[in-house]
Amino acid sequence: MNRSTRSRNSAITAAATLASTVGLLGTLYYLDIPSFLRQRVKSKQVEPRCYNNQTKPSLLELRILTQQTTSKSTYPLAERIEKNIPIYDCLNFDLENADLTNRLQDELYHNLTSGPGVYILKHFFTSLAPIDSANAAFSAIIEDELEKTGAKGDHFAPASANSRIWNSFSKHALQDPESFTAYFSNPWFKLVCDSYLGPAYRITTQVNIVRPGGKAQMPHRDYHLGFQTDEDVVAWPKAVHALSSLLTLQGAVAHTDMPLDSGPTRLLPYSQLFGEGFRAYRSKEFIEHFEQNYVAMPLEIGDALFFNPALFHAAGENITADFNRSANLVQVSSAFGKAMENIDTLPLIEKTYDSIVAKHGAEGTSREVDAFIRAVAEGYPFPTNLDCRPPAPGGMAPMSEQDMLRKAISDGWSKDKAMEELTGMRYASSAGAKIERQTTVFGT
Structure with missing residues (x-):
């Protein structure tokens, strides 16, 4: 065998070896073997089941998470992305088109679990008649309760700044059954709730009206772990922190226009991905980060906003002179947050x-x-x-x-x-x- 033949054979062998190596690496990458092996090693290590109350949550981690940019290519059905928030127009969707609505639900699910954690649905109510009749019912309820029990506020604001209807879901039905039927016959409720919680969910609502001078809330997370004290939060295992945000869907339907100076909800996109957020949101440095980086979006009457309850958020300050900001707050609960048997x-x-x-x-x-x-x-x-x-x-x-x-x-x-x-x-x-x-x- 002459030298050129040997060289050619060596080159072929080297190329074949390289191709085999690349193929093997590609297979390993495709099968995510490195991650799998790391997970196998990690699975043999017993780690603390709860977060350590003696250490501080990482503000750097939250900063990195919330510096992400939302891409329109990730959410192609959105009309646009604004301030990192996908905005959809319900008028663009035919709910009889099962393929289209299924793809939309995939996008909404990805948003809340892996994306910015919040989206807006323009024209959630395509007709304002249900909003108008609901507002009339709410006004009657507020007047009746004010006469019987006096003014009342909410978790965060004094009665002078807010009007609150607890359990507006039930009270609306009892006050005006026809209005209630028209309101909750809106099929977009089903599409949104199914996309995140699946079937057999339970809707609850509370009306909140913020008058001029109503101050902003402190940033927070919501129900369930969001309603626990700092001391109680760390008693729950890490998996429950993740579970908490999957058991509830938060939302709000705009019952008035909500210009920015009326104080629509302040939001920190991607903050729901921060694992220790339920024990961090009351900390001074996290509050400061929120105040410096939150975004807010104006809404029009009939629009809806939905978000992961673990998203750092807060109602804004109403700095108008004469405008009452009104929303029907929506909390939807998973069917799986219940015990197997009733115990008295x-x-x-x-x-x-x-x-x-x-x-x-x-x-x-x-x-x-x-x-x-x-x-x-x-x-x-x-x-x-x-x-x-x-x-x-x-x-x-x-x-x-x-x-x-x-x-x-x-x-x-x-x-x-x-x-x-x-x-x-x-x-x-x-x-x-x-x-x-x-x-x-x-x-x-």
Whole structure:
């Protein structure tokens, strides 16, 4: 074999080897083997299940996440991207076109889980008649409640700045059934809710009217973990932090125009991707980052805004002289946020009260006493009747059964007093409770 032939064969062999190597690397890349191997190694390491309350969340991580740019190519069905927020026009969609609506739902789902976390639907109500009739019903409800119980605010604003209708969903139906039927027959509710939560969801709504001078909210995340204290948040495992944002869809339907000076919702796109956000949003440096980087979009009456509840957001300040900003706030809950069986806790507490009081007397608030309280009583105060059980001052949630039972045991209440208060709490939490009926303890 001459030299040229050997050289040619060597070149062919080298090329074949390179091709094989490239092919192998391509296969590994396609199968995501490096990531898989890293995951295998990681799976053998036991990591803390909860975030460490002694360390600070990383502001740098949030900065990096929120510096992303939303591309129109990612959301081709959007009419445009503005301030990183995809904006869709409902007039552009034929809801009878199953392929088109399926692709739209894919985009909306990707947005809330992997994208900016917020989108706007222009002309969510293509006719304003349902909005007008709903506004008339809401005005009657507000007037009636003002006469009976006086003005009331919300989690964040004093009564002088806001008018709030808790559970406007139910009150709207009872006030004007025809208007309610027309309003919630809007098929866009189904499309949006199905896209994020799937079927069997539950809609709740609250009307919020912010008058001139109504101040901006502090940036926050929403229900569920968003309503917990800083101390409570870190007790929940990391997976629950991710789960919390998947159990609820947040939204708002504009019941008036919302020019920027009226204070439409302030938003920080991509902030829902920050894993430690539920324990970070109250921190000074995170508040400052939000104030320096939030965006806000004007809305027109009938438009809707939907977002992941883990998105850092806050209602804006109404700096107009004479304009009331009105929205029907929408919280939609997953069907999977419910237990398999119904447990009536009050008879169980009554039967075991003397035993647990005696155990507390002998042991104090021991691990065993705490374990029993957690097993026998409801630890979560929602769902509730927020007219009768508003959030405690400075908090986001009212007292739970567990809170009440702990207080009863530590304060030495008799069984009769404890059961009276717990029964009163349950009644006040029910949909049919009247605001005049309150116990002496809850909400303090």
